[in-house]
Amino acid sequence: MRRPLLFLLAIVTAAMLSACLTIENKVTLRADGSGEQVATVDLGEMISNPFFKMAMEEEMAKNGKPEGEQSVDSTWVMLDQLGPLNPDWSAGERDLVGRANGRMYINFEEGVGYVKTFFAFDDVAQIAQFNALMAKANKPEEENPMAGFGGQDGMLSSYTLQGKKFTCTSSVSPDFVNPMANSDLGEEGAEMMKQMFSDASIIYTLELPGKVKKVKGFPGHTVEGKTLTQVIPFLDLMDKPQALVNALSGEVKFK
Template sequence: MLLKNSLLVLLTTTLFTLTSCLDIVEDLLIKDDGSGTYTLTMDFGRMMSDPFMREMMMSTLAEEGSLTAGDMEMDTTMYFDNMPAPPAGVYANIWKEANMHVTLSEKDSKLQSRITIPFAQMSDIAYAFDAMGTDEDAGTMLSGGGIFSEAGFDFSLNGTELQRNRFQMSEELMDDEEAEFIKLFIGDATFTTYYHLPGKVKSTSIADAVVEGNEVTVIYNLLDLMEGNSSNGGSIKFRK
Protein backbone atom coordinates (compact mmCIF):
# COMPACT_ATOMS: atom_id res chain seq x y z
CA MET A 1 0.00 0.00 0.00
CA LEU A 2 1.33 3.41 -0.92
CA LEU A 3 -0.22 5.35 1.93
CA LYS A 4 1.97 5.62 5.02
CA ASN A 5 0.72 3.58 7.96
CA SER A 6 1.02 6.50 10.37
CA LEU A 7 -1.44 8.61 8.39
CA LEU A 8 -3.82 5.66 8.01
CA VAL A 9 -3.82 5.03 11.75
CA LEU A 10 -4.26 8.73 12.45
CA LEU A 11 -7.27 8.98 10.16
CA THR A 12 -8.81 5.91 11.77
CA THR A 13 -8.26 7.31 15.26
CA THR A 14 -9.71 10.65 14.20
CA LEU A 15 -12.82 8.91 12.92
CA PHE A 16 -13.46 7.56 16.41
CA THR A 17 -12.48 10.57 18.50
CA LEU A 18 -13.58 13.51 16.36
CA THR A 19 -16.56 12.11 14.50
CA SER A 20 -18.62 15.22 15.14
CA CYS A 21 -16.24 16.96 12.74
CA LEU A 22 -16.84 14.33 10.09
CA ASP A 23 -19.26 14.15 7.21
CA ILE A 24 -19.56 10.85 5.32
CA VAL A 25 -20.82 10.64 1.75
CA GLU A 26 -21.43 7.45 -0.18
CA ASP A 27 -22.10 7.52 -3.90
CA LEU A 28 -23.45 4.57 -5.87
CA LEU A 29 -23.35 4.84 -9.66
CA ILE A 30 -25.04 2.03 -11.62
CA LYS A 31 -24.69 1.68 -15.38
CA ASP A 32 -27.10 0.06 -17.82
CA ASP A 33 -25.35 -3.31 -17.59
CA GLY A 34 -25.43 -3.38 -13.78
CA SER A 35 -21.77 -2.49 -13.34
CA GLY A 36 -20.63 0.74 -11.76
CA THR A 37 -18.66 2.45 -9.03
CA TYR A 38 -19.14 2.78 -5.28
CA THR A 39 -17.33 5.58 -3.44
CA LEU A 40 -17.16 6.37 0.26
CA THR A 41 -15.88 9.83 1.16
CA MET A 42 -14.91 10.93 4.66
CA ASP A 43 -14.60 14.71 4.90
CA PHE A 44 -12.79 16.10 7.94
CA GLY A 45 -13.00 19.68 6.65
CA ARG A 46 -14.85 20.98 9.70
CA MET A 47 -12.08 19.67 11.91
CA MET A 48 -9.44 21.40 9.81
CA SER A 49 -11.39 24.66 10.10
CA ASP A 50 -11.08 24.54 13.88
CA PRO A 51 -7.70 26.01 14.94
CA PHE A 52 -7.26 23.72 17.95
CA MET A 53 -8.14 20.52 16.11
CA ARG A 54 -6.08 21.49 13.07
CA GLU A 55 -3.04 22.14 15.24
CA MET A 56 -3.50 18.80 16.98
CA MET A 57 -3.72 16.99 13.66
CA MET A 58 -0.70 18.73 12.18
CA SER A 59 1.40 18.18 15.30
CA THR A 60 0.59 14.48 15.27
CA LEU A 61 1.47 14.15 11.60
CA ALA A 62 4.75 15.95 12.16
CA GLU A 63 5.61 13.74 15.13
CA GLU A 64 4.81 10.62 13.13
CA GLY A 65 7.07 11.82 10.33
CA SER A 66 4.28 11.79 7.74
CA LEU A 67 4.78 15.50 7.14
CA THR A 68 7.45 18.03 7.98
CA ALA A 69 6.83 21.38 9.64
CA GLY A 70 5.98 24.04 7.10
CA ASP A 71 4.92 21.45 4.53
CA MET A 72 1.45 20.44 5.63
CA GLU A 73 0.20 19.47 2.18
CA MET A 74 -0.47 15.96 0.92
CA ASP A 75 -2.19 14.40 -2.07
CA THR A 76 -1.65 10.65 -2.24
CA THR A 77 -3.36 7.45 -3.32
CA MET A 78 -3.32 4.05 -1.64
CA TYR A 79 -3.89 0.94 -3.73
CA PHE A 80 -5.08 -2.39 -2.41
CA ASP A 81 -2.71 -4.43 -4.55
CA ASN A 82 -1.68 -6.62 -1.62
CA MET A 83 -5.08 -8.33 -1.60
CA PRO A 84 -5.43 -11.93 -2.87
CA ALA A 85 -6.90 -12.40 -6.35
CA PRO A 86 -10.70 -12.36 -6.21
CA PRO A 87 -12.56 -15.67 -6.64
CA ALA A 88 -14.47 -16.64 -9.76
CA GLY A 89 -17.64 -14.61 -10.17
CA VAL A 90 -16.13 -11.43 -8.74
CA TYR A 91 -14.91 -8.54 -10.90
CA ALA A 92 -11.39 -9.64 -11.86
CA ASN A 93 -9.85 -6.14 -11.75
CA ILE A 94 -11.45 -5.05 -8.49
CA TRP A 95 -8.13 -4.81 -6.59
CA LYS A 96 -6.30 -3.25 -9.52
CA GLU A 97 -8.79 -0.38 -9.69
CA ALA A 98 -9.92 0.02 -6.06
CA ASN A 99 -8.08 2.77 -4.22
CA MET A 100 -8.19 5.33 -1.43
CA HIS A 101 -7.25 8.91 -2.25
CA VAL A 102 -6.25 11.20 0.62
CA THR A 103 -6.01 14.98 0.35
CA LEU A 104 -4.57 17.08 3.16
CA SER A 105 -4.08 20.84 3.00
CA GLU A 106 -3.50 23.12 5.96
CA LYS A 107 -3.70 26.11 3.64
CA ASP A 108 -7.16 25.17 2.38
CA SER A 109 -8.33 23.65 5.69
CA LYS A 110 -8.96 20.36 3.92
CA LEU A 111 -8.67 16.73 4.96
CA GLN A 112 -10.55 14.16 2.96
CA SER A 113 -10.27 10.46 2.18
CA ARG A 114 -12.17 8.85 -0.67
CA ILE A 115 -12.43 5.10 -1.19
CA THR A 116 -13.39 3.91 -4.67
CA ILE A 117 -14.60 0.38 -5.40
CA PRO A 118 -15.44 -0.65 -8.99
CA PHE A 119 -17.93 -3.48 -9.49
CA ALA A 120 -19.26 -5.67 -12.28
CA GLN A 121 -22.28 -6.71 -10.21
CA MET A 122 -23.70 -5.43 -6.95
CA SER A 123 -22.41 -8.37 -4.91
CA ASP A 124 -18.84 -7.19 -5.59
CA ILE A 125 -19.36 -4.34 -3.11
CA ALA A 126 -20.16 -6.67 -0.21
CA TYR A 127 -17.26 -8.91 -1.28
CA ALA A 128 -14.85 -5.97 -1.16
CA PHE A 129 -15.90 -4.91 2.34
CA ASP A 130 -15.78 -8.48 3.59
CA ALA A 131 -12.37 -9.17 2.02
CA MET A 132 -10.89 -5.90 3.21
CA GLY A 133 -12.07 -6.75 6.70
CA THR A 134 -9.28 -9.32 6.85
CA ASP A 135 -6.73 -6.51 6.48
CA GLU A 136 -6.41 -4.64 9.78
CA ASP A 137 -5.60 -1.19 8.37
CA ALA A 138 -7.64 -1.16 5.17
CA GLY A 139 -10.53 -3.03 6.74
CA THR A 140 -10.87 -0.44 9.48
CA MET A 141 -11.04 2.40 6.99
CA LEU A 142 -13.38 0.61 4.58
CA SER A 143 -15.84 -0.28 7.31
CA GLY A 144 -16.09 3.30 8.54
CA GLY A 145 -13.81 2.78 11.49
CA GLY A 146 -15.73 -0.30 12.63
CA ILE A 147 -18.93 1.64 13.31
CA PHE A 148 -21.02 -0.42 10.91
CA SER A 149 -21.02 -4.09 10.00
CA GLU A 150 -20.59 -5.16 6.39
CA ALA A 151 -24.36 -5.82 6.24
CA GLY A 152 -24.83 -2.12 5.57
CA PHE A 153 -22.96 -2.37 2.29
CA ASP A 154 -25.06 -5.24 0.95
CA PHE A 155 -26.75 -4.24 -2.32
CA SER A 156 -28.63 -6.32 -4.87
CA LEU A 157 -30.08 -5.51 -8.28
CA ASN A 158 -32.99 -7.47 -9.70
CA GLY A 159 -33.90 -6.13 -13.11
CA THR A 160 -35.00 -2.56 -12.49
CA GLU A 161 -35.14 -2.73 -8.70
CA LEU A 162 -32.23 -1.89 -6.41
CA GLN A 163 -32.33 -3.28 -2.89
CA ARG A 164 -30.05 -2.54 0.04
CA ASN A 165 -29.88 -3.84 3.58
CA ARG A 166 -29.94 -1.29 6.36
CA PHE A 167 -26.80 -0.36 8.22
CA GLN A 168 -26.32 -2.26 11.44
CA MET A 169 -24.02 -1.15 14.20
CA SER A 170 -21.11 -3.56 14.56
CA GLU A 171 -21.89 -6.18 17.22
CA GLU A 172 -18.32 -5.94 18.51
CA LEU A 173 -18.72 -2.20 19.00
CA MET A 174 -22.13 -2.61 20.61
CA ASP A 175 -20.66 -5.02 23.16
CA ASP A 176 -17.71 -2.74 23.82
CA GLU A 177 -18.07 -0.71 27.00
CA GLU A 178 -16.61 2.25 25.10
CA ALA A 179 -19.60 2.33 22.74
CA GLU A 180 -21.45 4.98 24.72
CA PHE A 181 -18.30 7.06 24.93
CA ILE A 182 -17.92 6.95 21.15
CA LYS A 183 -21.52 8.09 20.68
CA LEU A 184 -20.80 11.24 22.66
CA PHE A 185 -18.48 12.40 19.90
CA ILE A 186 -20.87 11.75 17.03
CA GLY A 187 -22.55 15.12 17.48
CA ASP A 188 -24.20 16.37 14.30
CA ALA A 189 -22.14 14.23 11.92
CA THR A 190 -24.04 13.40 8.74
CA PHE A 191 -24.16 10.41 6.42
CA THR A 192 -25.36 11.26 2.92
CA THR A 193 -26.12 8.74 0.19
CA TYR A 194 -26.43 9.50 -3.51
CA TYR A 195 -27.89 6.86 -5.83
CA HIS A 196 -27.43 7.29 -9.58
CA LEU A 197 -29.66 4.87 -11.47
CA PRO A 198 -29.54 3.96 -15.19
CA GLY A 199 -33.14 5.11 -15.63
CA LYS A 200 -35.78 7.43 -14.19
CA VAL A 201 -36.85 6.51 -10.66
CA LYS A 202 -40.42 5.25 -10.32
CA SER A 203 -40.59 4.81 -6.56
CA THR A 204 -38.55 4.13 -3.43
CA SER A 205 -39.27 2.69 0.00
CA ILE A 206 -36.22 4.36 1.57
CA ALA A 207 -37.41 6.78 4.24
CA ASP A 208 -36.85 10.53 3.71
CA ALA A 209 -35.43 9.98 0.22
CA VAL A 210 -35.49 12.86 -2.28
CA VAL A 211 -36.06 11.75 -5.87
CA GLU A 212 -35.05 13.81 -8.89
CA GLY A 213 -35.04 12.12 -12.28
CA ASN A 214 -32.69 9.15 -12.11
CA GLU A 215 -31.14 10.22 -8.81
CA VAL A 216 -32.07 9.57 -5.19
CA THR A 217 -30.54 11.47 -2.27
CA VAL A 218 -30.87 10.66 1.41
CA ILE A 219 -29.26 12.56 4.30
CA TYR A 220 -29.02 10.92 7.70
CA ASN A 221 -27.83 11.88 11.14
CA LEU A 222 -25.00 9.42 11.81
CA LEU A 223 -26.00 8.87 15.43
CA ASP A 224 -29.57 8.04 14.40
CA LEU A 225 -28.22 5.38 12.03
CA MET A 226 -25.98 3.96 14.73
CA GLU A 227 -28.77 3.75 17.28
CA GLY A 228 -31.29 2.35 14.81
CA ASN A 229 -33.57 5.38 15.04
CA SER A 230 -33.44 5.71 11.26
CA SER A 231 -32.87 3.17 8.52
CA ASN A 232 -31.22 3.47 5.14
CA GLY A 233 -32.51 0.10 4.01
CA GLY A 234 -35.13 -0.26 1.30
CA SER A 235 -35.64 -0.48 -2.43
CA ILE A 236 -35.58 1.80 -5.46
CA LYS A 237 -37.55 0.97 -8.60
CA PHE A 238 -36.59 2.64 -11.86
CA ARG A 239 -37.37 2.60 -15.57
CA LYS A 240 -35.03 1.64 -18.38
Protein backbone atom coordinates in the same frame (compact mmCIF):
# COMPACT_ATOMS: atom_id res chain seq x y z
CA MET B 1 4.09 8.14 1.59
CA ARG B 2 5.19 5.54 4.12
CA ARG B 3 2.47 3.47 5.88
CA PRO B 4 -0.40 5.06 3.90
CA LEU B 5 -3.10 2.81 5.33
CA LEU B 6 -2.11 3.43 8.95
CA PHE B 7 -1.88 7.15 8.24
CA LEU B 8 -5.33 7.04 6.68
CA LEU B 9 -6.76 5.22 9.70
CA ALA B 10 -5.30 7.79 12.06
CA ILE B 11 -6.76 10.70 10.11
CA VAL B 12 -10.19 9.11 9.72
CA THR B 13 -10.28 8.42 13.45
CA ALA B 14 -9.47 12.06 14.14
CA ALA B 15 -12.47 12.93 11.98
CA MET B 16 -14.69 10.44 13.78
CA LEU B 17 -13.88 12.05 17.10
CA SER B 18 -15.34 15.36 15.98
CA ALA B 19 -18.90 16.64 15.88
CA CYS B 20 -18.64 17.49 12.18
CA LEU B 21 -18.11 14.08 10.63
CA THR B 22 -19.80 13.52 7.28
CA ILE B 23 -19.39 10.27 5.37
CA GLU B 24 -20.89 9.72 1.93
CA ASN B 25 -21.29 6.32 0.31
CA LYS B 26 -22.16 6.90 -3.36
CA VAL B 27 -22.95 4.27 -5.99
CA THR B 28 -22.95 5.43 -9.62
CA LEU B 29 -24.64 2.91 -11.89
CA ARG B 30 -24.43 2.59 -15.68
CA ALA B 31 -27.08 0.97 -17.87
CA ASP B 32 -25.03 -2.22 -18.36
CA GLY B 33 -24.80 -2.79 -14.59
CA SER B 34 -21.23 -1.58 -14.21
CA GLY B 35 -20.25 1.49 -12.24
CA GLU B 36 -18.33 2.79 -9.27
CA GLN B 37 -18.73 2.94 -5.50
CA VAL B 38 -17.06 5.92 -3.83
CA ALA B 39 -16.82 6.35 -0.05
CA THR B 40 -15.85 9.84 1.10
CA VAL B 41 -14.95 11.17 4.53
CA ASP B 42 -15.24 14.96 4.36
CA LEU B 43 -12.63 16.66 6.54
CA GLY B 44 -13.40 20.19 5.33
CA GLU B 45 -14.94 21.48 8.55
CA MET B 46 -12.05 20.12 10.58
CA ILE B 47 -9.27 21.94 8.77
CA SER B 48 -9.52 24.99 11.04
CA ASN B 49 -9.50 22.86 14.21
CA PRO B 50 -6.12 23.41 15.97
CA PHE B 51 -6.24 19.97 17.62
CA PHE B 52 -6.78 18.31 14.27
CA LYS B 53 -3.94 20.32 12.76
CA MET B 54 -1.65 19.28 15.62
CA ALA B 55 -2.57 15.61 15.10
CA MET B 56 -1.96 16.00 11.38
CA GLU B 57 1.48 17.50 11.93
CA GLU B 58 2.40 14.59 14.22
CA GLU B 59 1.29 12.05 11.62
CA MET B 60 3.11 13.94 8.87
CA ALA B 61 6.30 13.87 10.91
CA LYS B 62 5.96 10.09 11.39
CA ASN B 63 5.63 9.73 7.64
CA GLY B 64 8.67 11.85 6.81
CA LYS B 65 6.93 15.13 5.97
CA PRO B 66 9.00 18.31 6.59
CA GLU B 67 8.03 20.42 9.61
CA GLY B 68 5.52 23.10 8.66
CA GLU B 69 4.17 21.15 5.69
CA GLN B 70 0.61 22.35 4.99
CA SER B 71 -0.70 19.68 2.65
CA VAL B 72 -1.02 15.96 2.01
CA ASP B 73 -1.86 14.37 -1.34
CA SER B 74 -1.50 10.60 -1.19
CA THR B 75 -2.91 7.79 -3.30
CA TRP B 76 -2.78 4.04 -2.75
CA VAL B 77 -3.93 0.72 -4.22
CA MET B 78 -5.90 -1.36 -1.71
CA LEU B 79 -4.40 -4.66 -2.85
CA ASP B 80 -0.88 -3.38 -2.22
CA GLN B 81 -1.84 -2.52 1.35
CA LEU B 82 -3.98 -5.53 2.29
CA GLY B 83 -2.77 -8.27 -0.05
CA PRO B 84 0.28 -9.25 2.04
CA LEU B 85 -1.94 -9.48 5.15
CA ASN B 86 -4.43 -11.77 3.41
CA PRO B 87 -2.41 -14.47 1.62
CA ASP B 88 -5.41 -16.84 1.54
CA TRP B 89 -7.40 -14.66 -0.86
CA SER B 90 -8.31 -16.45 -4.07
CA ALA B 91 -7.43 -15.05 -7.49
CA GLY B 92 -11.00 -13.77 -7.82
CA GLU B 93 -10.89 -12.05 -4.44
CA ARG B 94 -7.55 -10.46 -5.28
CA ASP B 95 -9.06 -9.21 -8.53
CA LEU B 96 -11.92 -7.58 -6.62
CA VAL B 97 -9.63 -5.86 -4.13
CA GLY B 98 -7.34 -4.85 -6.98
CA ARG B 99 -10.17 -2.71 -8.35
CA ALA B 100 -10.12 -0.52 -5.24
CA ASN B 101 -7.89 2.48 -4.67
CA GLY B 102 -7.92 5.59 -2.55
CA ARG B 103 -6.83 9.18 -2.25
CA MET B 104 -6.26 11.41 0.76
CA TYR B 105 -6.06 15.15 0.13
CA ILE B 106 -5.63 17.74 2.87
CA ASN B 107 -4.64 21.36 2.33
CA PHE B 108 -4.84 23.72 5.29
CA GLU B 109 -4.35 26.85 3.18
CA GLU B 110 -7.24 25.91 0.89
CA GLY B 111 -9.38 24.68 3.78
CA VAL B 112 -10.02 21.45 1.87
CA GLY B 113 -9.68 17.90 3.13
CA TYR B 114 -11.10 14.52 2.25
CA VAL B 115 -10.38 10.80 2.17
CA LYS B 116 -11.88 8.84 -0.72
CA THR B 117 -11.90 5.19 -1.64
CA PHE B 118 -12.98 4.03 -5.09
CA PHE B 119 -14.24 0.63 -6.22
CA ALA B 120 -15.02 -0.07 -9.89
CA PHE B 121 -17.44 -2.94 -10.58
CA ASP B 122 -18.62 -4.78 -13.69
CA ASP B 123 -21.84 -5.93 -12.04
CA VAL B 124 -23.72 -4.53 -9.04
CA ALA B 125 -23.43 -7.90 -7.28
CA GLN B 126 -19.70 -7.26 -6.93
CA ILE B 127 -20.38 -4.39 -4.51
CA ALA B 128 -21.70 -6.74 -1.83
CA GLN B 129 -18.89 -9.21 -2.54
CA PHE B 130 -16.26 -6.50 -2.14
CA ASN B 131 -17.79 -4.99 1.01
CA ALA B 132 -18.10 -8.42 2.65
CA LEU B 133 -14.49 -9.18 1.76
CA MET B 134 -13.32 -5.88 3.28
CA ALA B 135 -15.33 -6.51 6.46
CA LYS B 136 -13.51 -9.80 7.04
CA ALA B 137 -10.07 -8.78 5.76
CA ASN B 138 -7.02 -8.76 8.00
CA LYS B 139 -5.94 -5.15 8.48
CA PRO B 140 -2.87 -3.59 10.10
CA GLU B 141 -3.13 -3.97 13.87
CA GLU B 142 -0.14 -1.86 14.89
CA GLU B 143 -1.29 1.64 15.78
CA ASN B 144 -4.66 0.84 14.25
CA PRO B 145 -7.04 3.37 15.85
CA MET B 146 -10.03 2.02 13.95
CA ALA B 147 -9.95 -1.42 15.54
CA GLY B 148 -13.04 -0.68 17.65
CA PHE B 149 -15.04 0.48 14.65
CA GLY B 150 -13.96 -2.21 12.20
CA GLY B 151 -13.96 0.35 9.41
CA GLN B 152 -17.54 -0.59 8.50
CA ASP B 153 -20.88 1.17 8.89
CA GLY B 154 -22.56 -1.95 10.33
CA MET B 155 -24.83 -2.58 7.34
CA LEU B 156 -24.59 -5.20 4.60
CA SER B 157 -26.38 -4.39 1.35
CA SER B 158 -26.89 -6.46 -1.78
CA TYR B 159 -27.92 -4.97 -5.11
CA THR B 160 -29.62 -6.27 -8.26
CA LEU B 161 -30.38 -4.62 -11.59
CA GLN B 162 -33.12 -6.04 -13.80
CA GLY B 163 -33.77 -3.93 -16.86
CA LYS B 164 -34.61 -0.52 -15.50
CA LYS B 165 -35.34 -1.61 -11.94
CA PHE B 166 -32.70 -1.37 -9.23
CA THR B 167 -33.21 -3.24 -5.95
CA CYS B 168 -31.32 -2.93 -2.67
CA THR B 169 -31.72 -5.31 0.26
CA SER B 170 -29.94 -4.44 3.51
CA SER B 171 -29.24 -6.26 6.75
CA VAL B 172 -27.17 -5.72 9.87
CA SER B 173 -23.73 -7.27 9.72
CA PRO B 174 -23.52 -10.27 12.09
CA ASP B 175 -20.11 -8.97 13.16
CA PHE B 176 -21.40 -5.49 14.00
CA VAL B 177 -20.48 -4.24 17.46
CA ASN B 178 -21.69 -0.85 18.63
CA PRO B 179 -18.55 0.99 19.81
CA MET B 180 -20.78 3.27 21.91
CA ALA B 181 -21.80 0.23 23.97
CA ASN B 182 -18.23 -0.74 24.84
CA SER B 183 -18.29 -1.55 28.56
CA ASP B 184 -14.78 -0.14 28.93
CA LEU B 185 -16.14 3.34 28.20
CA GLY B 186 -18.42 3.45 31.23
CA GLU B 187 -21.56 5.59 31.35
CA GLU B 188 -19.69 8.90 31.25
CA GLY B 189 -17.47 7.77 28.39
CA ALA B 190 -20.43 6.52 26.37
CA GLU B 191 -22.27 9.80 26.94
CA MET B 192 -19.22 11.77 25.83
CA MET B 193 -18.97 9.67 22.66
CA LYS B 194 -22.62 10.36 21.88
CA GLN B 195 -22.07 14.09 22.29
CA MET B 196 -19.10 13.92 19.91
CA PHE B 197 -21.21 12.19 17.26
CA SER B 198 -24.40 14.19 17.84
CA ASP B 199 -24.19 16.05 14.50
CA ALA B 200 -22.45 13.35 12.49
CA SER B 201 -24.22 11.77 9.53
CA ILE B 202 -23.80 9.21 6.78
CA ILE B 203 -25.13 10.01 3.32
CA TYR B 204 -26.13 7.18 0.99
CA THR B 205 -26.37 8.32 -2.64
CA LEU B 206 -27.49 6.32 -5.67
CA GLU B 207 -26.98 7.80 -9.14
CA LEU B 208 -28.92 5.87 -11.77
CA PRO B 209 -28.46 5.80 -15.56
CA GLY B 210 -31.89 7.36 -16.11
CA LYS B 211 -34.31 9.71 -14.37
CA VAL B 212 -36.06 8.21 -11.35
CA LYS B 213 -39.69 7.27 -12.10
CA LYS B 214 -40.88 5.43 -9.00
CA VAL B 215 -39.44 4.52 -5.60
CA LYS B 216 -40.67 1.75 -3.33
CA GLY B 217 -39.14 1.64 0.14
CA PHE B 218 -36.20 3.82 1.22
CA PRO B 219 -38.42 5.83 3.63
CA GLY B 220 -37.19 9.38 4.11
CA HIS B 221 -35.35 9.51 0.80
CA THR B 222 -35.12 12.49 -1.53
CA VAL B 223 -34.96 12.39 -5.33
CA GLU B 224 -33.45 14.84 -7.77
CA GLY B 225 -33.36 13.78 -11.40
CA LYS B 226 -31.31 10.59 -11.61
CA THR B 227 -30.21 10.67 -7.97
CA LEU B 228 -31.73 9.17 -4.82
CA THR B 229 -30.31 10.27 -1.46
CA GLN B 230 -30.68 9.03 2.11
CA VAL B 231 -29.21 10.92 5.08
CA ILE B 232 -28.80 8.82 8.23
CA PRO B 233 -27.75 10.25 11.62
CA PHE B 234 -24.59 8.43 12.65
CA LEU B 235 -25.92 7.76 16.16
CA ASP B 236 -29.00 6.05 14.74
CA LEU B 237 -26.76 3.73 12.77
CA MET B 238 -24.77 2.89 15.90
CA ASP B 239 -27.62 2.68 18.43
CA LYS B 240 -30.36 0.99 16.39
CA PRO B 241 -29.00 -0.43 13.13
CA GLN B 242 -31.86 -2.92 12.84
CA ALA B 243 -34.32 -0.03 12.57
CA LEU B 244 -32.39 1.25 9.55
CA VAL B 245 -32.72 -1.95 7.54
CA ASN B 246 -35.98 -0.65 6.03
CA ALA B 247 -34.50 2.80 5.43
CA LEU B 248 -31.74 1.27 3.32
CA SER B 249 -33.90 -1.26 1.46
CA GLY B 250 -36.17 -0.77 -1.53
CA GLU B 251 -36.45 -0.63 -5.28
CA VAL B 252 -36.16 2.16 -7.82
CA LYS B 253 -37.57 2.23 -11.34
CA PHE B 254 -35.96 4.65 -13.75
CA LYS B 255 -36.32 5.80 -17.36
